[in-house]
Amino acid sequence: MNNGNPHPAIVLRAITKTYKTGALEVPVLHGIDCNVARGEYVAIMGPSGSGKSTLMNIIGCLDRPTSGTYVLDGEDVSNLNDNALAEIRLKKLGFVFQGFNLLARTDAQKNVALPLFYAGINGRERQRRAMAVLDEVGLRDRAHHKPNELSGGQQQRVAIARALINDPAVLLADEPTGNLDTKTSADIMALFDKLHDGGRTILMVTHDEAIARRARRIIRLLDGLIVADEPSSLTVP
Amino acid sequence: MYFEEAVRMLLANPVRTFLTIIGLIIGVGAVISIEVLGHSMAGSISETLGALADNSFIIFPGTMQGDFQKAAIRLSDLDAIKNSVPNIASATPVSGTDELIRYGHNLGRFFLSADSNPPFANTPIAYGRRISDDDIANAVDVTVISWKAYNRLFPAGGDPTGSSIYAGTHRYVVVGVRAQPRQGALNVTFGGDVSIPYTTYVREYVHGDRILAARFTVNDISTLPQTETAVINRIRELRQVGPDVRYQSFDKASFTQGINGVFSAITIVVALIGAVSLLVAGIGVMNIMLVSITERTKEIGTRKAIGARRGQILAQFFIESLMLSSIGCFIGMAIGLGIGGFVNSVFIIKLTGYTAPLPYAQAMAITAAFAAFVTAVFGTYPALRAAALDPIEALRYE
Numbered sequence: 001m002n003n004g005n006p007h008p009a010i011v012l013r014a015i016t017k018t019y020k021t022g023a024l025e026v027p028v029l030h031g032i033d034c035n036v037a038r039g040e041y042v043a044i045m046g047p048s049g050s051g052k053s054t055l056m057n058i059i060g061c062l063d064r065p066t067s068g069t070y071v072l073d074g075e076d077v078s079n080l081n082d083n084a085l086a087e088i089r090l091k092k093l094g095f096v097f098q099g100f101n102l103l104a105r106t107d108a109q110k111n112v113a114l115p116l117f118y119a120g121i122n123g124r125e126r127q128r129r130a131m132a133v134l135d136e137v138g139l140r141d142r143a144h145h146k147p148n149e150l151s152g153g154q155q156q157r158v159a160i161a162r163a164l165i166n167d168p169a170v171l172l173a174d175e176p177t178g179n180l181d182t183k184t185s186a187d188i189m190a191l192f193d194k195l196h197d198g199g200r201t202i203l204m205v206t207h208d209e210a211i212a213r214r215a216r217r218i219i220r221l222l223d224g225l226i227v228a229d230e231p232s233s234l235t236v237p
Numbered sequence: 238m239y240f241e242e243a244v245r246m247l248l249a250n251p252v253r254t255f256l257t258i259i260g261l262i263i264g265v266g267a268v269i270s271i272e273v274l275g276h277s278m279a280g281s282i283s284e285t286l287g288a289l290a291d292n293s294f295i296i297f298p299g300t301m302q303g304d305f306q307k308a309a310i311r312l313s314d315l316d317a318i319k320n321s322v323p324n325i326a327s328a329t330p331v332s333g334t335d336e337l338i339r340y341g342h343n344l345g346r347f348f349l350s351a352d353s354n355p356p357f358a359n360t361p362i363a364y365g366r367r368i369s370d371d372d373i374a375n376a377v378d379v380t381v382i383s384w385k386a387y388n389r390l391f392p393a394g395g396d397p398t399g400s401s402i403y404a405g406t407h408r409y410v411v412v413g414v415r416a417q418p419r420q421g422a423l424n425v426t427f428g429g430d431v432s433i434p435y436t437t438y439v440r441e442y443v444h445g446d447r448i449l450a451a452r453f454t455v456n457d458i459s460t461l462p463q464t465e466t467a468v469i470n471r472i473r474e475l476r477q478v479g480p481d482v483r484y485q486s487f488d489k490a491s492f493t494q495g496i497n498g499v500f501s502a503i504t505i506v507v508a509l510i511g512a513v514s515l516l517v518a519g520i521g522v523m524n525i526m527l528v529s530i531t532e533r534t535k536e537i538g539t540r541k542a543i544g545a546r547r548g549q550i551l552a553q554f555f556i557e558s559l560m561l562s563s564i565g566c567f568i569g570m571a572i573g574l575g576i577g578g579f580v581n582s583v584f585i586i587k588l589t590g591y592t593a594p595l596p597y598a599q600a601m602a603i604t605a606a607f608a609a610f611v612t613a614v615f616g617t618y619p620a621l622r623a624a625a626l627d628p629i630e631a632l633r634y635e
């Protein structure tokens with residue numbers, strides 16, 4: 001997947017973020033530098049308030065850095081307008097949320113196909129591709145179940161399928177197992193392992209050390225700075 | 238897809254959807270039902286007036302003036318007018334008298350009147366023919382009778398032409414029967430029950446030169462109002478009276494105009510009611526859309542995160558408003574047509590003997606305009622607000 005592409009998936013250079021609330025300026029990120037190569041599986045850790053979500057929002061093109069350069073999949077996205085950022089999210093990024101964020105009253109297949117609708121792809125093709133991705137996450141037989149007819153783990157799989165359907169350059173997950181029990185979390189982590197083995201680039205925020213150790217690389221944030229960036233020592237049991 | 242999602246949203250909360258659109262249902266329902274009734278009333282009046290010939294007008298002196306005797310039109314004026322005012326095709330006296338009419342043993346009191354060709358009323362003929370130019374030229378003793386007179390005098394039915402009826406000692410041969418006009422309380426029958434050539438009438442019933450009124454027909458209907466004025470001026474000259482003496486004229490076009498004036502006043506009132514109900518209902522639509530958008534803030538954030546552009550969020554909520562107002566307006570239309578049709582069939586038909594077909598095309602146009610208006614005015618702001626939501630804020634919303 002994208003193996004012929006020479007660019008790193010993510011290049012961050014001197015990224016800062018300062019929130020302005022009225023006259024008050026809250027500096028949150030103080031200069032983040034890092035590269036994520038294609039096919040890497042990275043966990044971001046850090047105490048609450050250290051800037052993990054802020055960084056994820058910038059990497060996810062939901063927000064722009066105050067200064068610095070962000071190159072995603074070979075394209076400088078540091079200063080794009082709202083619609084251009086939406087286009088990048090649509091084509092190059094896949095989001096997995098802690099709370100699944102599926103559309104209620106809408107079956108799994110339609111939830112998964114939603115990004116394709118926004119990409120202007122016709123209904124038949126949407127259905128076909130949604131079924132293929134549901135198959136990949138092991139939920140082909142639940143395609144016509146609504147979210148309230150699925151377990152938490154199954155809902156998160158549907159959300160992962162939705163994140164994958166546009167074949168994104170990077171899969172972003174903010175606490176993907178935060179709402180799940182240990183057993184189900186293990187299933188979801190096994191799915192991430194499988195996706196990583198398949199060549200996906202994955203970036204995951206977690207505060208669970210055990211979960212983080214499933215990734216191949218751990219970035220630690222403290223007060224808006226990277227304080228550690230090292231390979232994960234533990235091999236998957 | 239937008240429509241599918243909009244339907245899903247509206248069905249997810251059926252009670253709320255219904256409460257939101259009930260104002261639209263009532264507003265549009267009221268406007269459409271009044272529209273239907275106005276349409277059938279106007280239709281029945283023009284149907285009734287349709288029995289009057291288009292190309293004629295009647296002039297009579299104003300009855301409330303002192304020198305009525307002096308103002309009265311003379312029989313001899315008619316030829317003078319016909320010869321001097323352009324565009325006049327015929328000038329005939331309008332007059333009539335109540336007579337006891339007899340056929341065999343059947344009797345009835347009927348209005349015997351002077352008629353000309355073309356006739357006073359263009360009611361279709363059931364038997365025989367109308368009064369002809371020959372009948373008038375030769376003052377022949379023939380008559381065309383109304384359906385009412387026919388039923389009284391010829392209870393056995395059948396074609397009565399060739400039979401003789403009597404008004405006192407005068408004998409008239411029936412040459413035609415006018416068909417039954419539409420039956421309704423508001424309907425007026427034009428023309429007498431026993432019409433005879435006006436020349437015959439003048440010979441038998443007019444003593445002296447004065448006549449009640451005069452009826453004129455014109456060659457060119459487009460200049461009928463000018464011809465009316467010219468005739469009145471000529472009558473003033475002939476009678477040697479000043480402009481203070483009033484003559485009234487009656488023609489189908491100006492009468493219809495008067496009626497239409499009344500209906501356009503009704504239309505304005507209905508439009509105002511419609512506007513107020515639309516305003517109230519529209520605010521309801523806007524309110525519920527804003528509530529719905531607040532409830533779905535997180536969903537909107539999610540949609541934006543996965544790549545929905547502003548325009549796509551805007552379209553989703555705009556279409557939802559459109560569906561909401563369209564459903565309300567079209568249910569209102571159906572109810573309005575139902576009420577209008579019901580009142581037409583149980584009430585208007587008794588009053589006028591006539592119902593116009595339901596104005597479906599007009600109702601559709603009005604309803605579509607209402608729905609478009611409500612959506613444009615009250616659906617745009619909520620949709621813009623949804624589209625403008627910041628994805629990060631929206632995703633954080635609980």
Ligand SMILES: Nc1ncnc2c1ncn2[C@@H]1O[C@H](COP(=O)(O)OP(=O)(O)O)[C@@H](O)[C@H]1O
Nearest residue numbers: 019021026028047048049050051052053054055
């Ligand atoms: N929109 C905002 N306006 C002002 N301050 C913010 C905003 N978002 C986050 N912050 C602040 O930035 C800091 C980092 O927040 P965040 O990135 O959410 O941390 P984490 O996800 O690591 O807990 C916190 O102190 C938080 O209060």
Ligand SMILES: [Mg+2]
Nearest residue numbers: 049052053054
């Ligand atoms: Mg956070």
